[in-house]
Amino acid sequence: MLVHADLHNSQNDPVWAISRDDGAIIPLDNTTFNPPPEVHVGAYLNLTGELLYDGIVRPTAYDRFVCSGFGICSWTDSWRKDPYSRDDYPSDPSTPTSPKATSPQRLLVMILNYSACGYPPGVNTSTVRSLFLGPNGDGTAGIALKYSQCSYGTFGIDALSFRAEVVAPSSCNTPANTLETCKWWNIANDADAAAKSLIGAATYNAFTHFAYVLPPGLQYLCPWPSMSLLPGQKIWLQTSSQGLNRWAAVMQMTLHNYGANVTQWRFHS
Known part of the structure; x- marks a missing residue:
């Protein structure tokens, strides 16, 4: 699925990426890949390309999956937007590509522990649980309550399935300089691998x-308080007053996941 990374700064990082079905993020070379405005984020692409560096791919050919107004679905290499067609998911053309915020999230929060690189975490699992679910851990307060209040009760966090874990990615042991140059895609991919090893892939x-x-020490290397994929399932939060500790920032990043571009909105926290 084609996603846009909202970095909220002027970093010259790839802003287009592919989110694979297994959740892995493949950043696309922003000097050569620039889809026309008619192509929506959330489009499903069948892409081939050249692997450059740090996991970045330069696309050489790509098709997108579309369905016409008559319900005829196929892969096409045309980027022309038919006003009566829509980008869709190949295995189920009736399913829209952008998720809908009509049910509680089953949220996994990964507290990144880069102690081996000199960047220990700044919060523990109890603090994170309280921030998201409130002091009682039942979702009647905290960020979960804000989600519910802002959606008239149709959207929130499933308190029973919520989980926070401290994970230790292997990023600082790789040649990609993931931390020194803030490779946000490697941060997520490595954290996912560490989490699957810790709790099991099925869980x-x-x-x-x-x-x-992210640990507090990464605020200078990753010069954004928070970022997200639009659309997608992932958000990144700095351990700061403008990141994890600001419910409005978490809300904004989460809404990006559902395809909402709310950068111009103002929340009062």
Whole structure:
């Protein structure tokens, strides 16, 4: 699925990426890949390309899956937008590509522990649970309550399935300089691998959304308080007053996951 990374800054990082069905993120070379405005984020692409560096891919050919107004669905290499067609998911053309915020999230929060690289976590699982679910851990307060209040009760966080874990990715042991140059896609991919090793792939796959909490020491290397995929299932949060500790920032990043571009909105926290 074609996604856009909202970095909320002027970093010259790839802003287009592919989110694979297994959740892995493949960043696309932003010097050569620039789809026309008629092509929506959330389009499903069949892509081939050249692997450059740090996991970045330069696409050489790509088809997208579309369905016409008559219900005829196929892969096409045309980027022309038919006003009566829509981008769709290949295995189920009736399913829209952007998720709908009509049911509680099953959220896994990964607190990233880069102690081996000199960046220990700044919060523990109890603090994160309280921030998201409230002091009682039941979803009647905290960020979960804000979700419910802002959606008239149709959207929130499933308190029973919510989980927070401290994970230790292997990023600082790789040649990609993931931390020094803030490779946000490698941060997520490595954290996912560490989480699956910790809790098991089946348990990991039962979650619908994922949040990555960065250590305080990475605020200078990753110059954004928060970021997200539009659309998608992932958000990144700095351990700061403008990131994890600001419910409005978490809300904004989460709404991006559902395809809402709310950068111009203002929340009062």
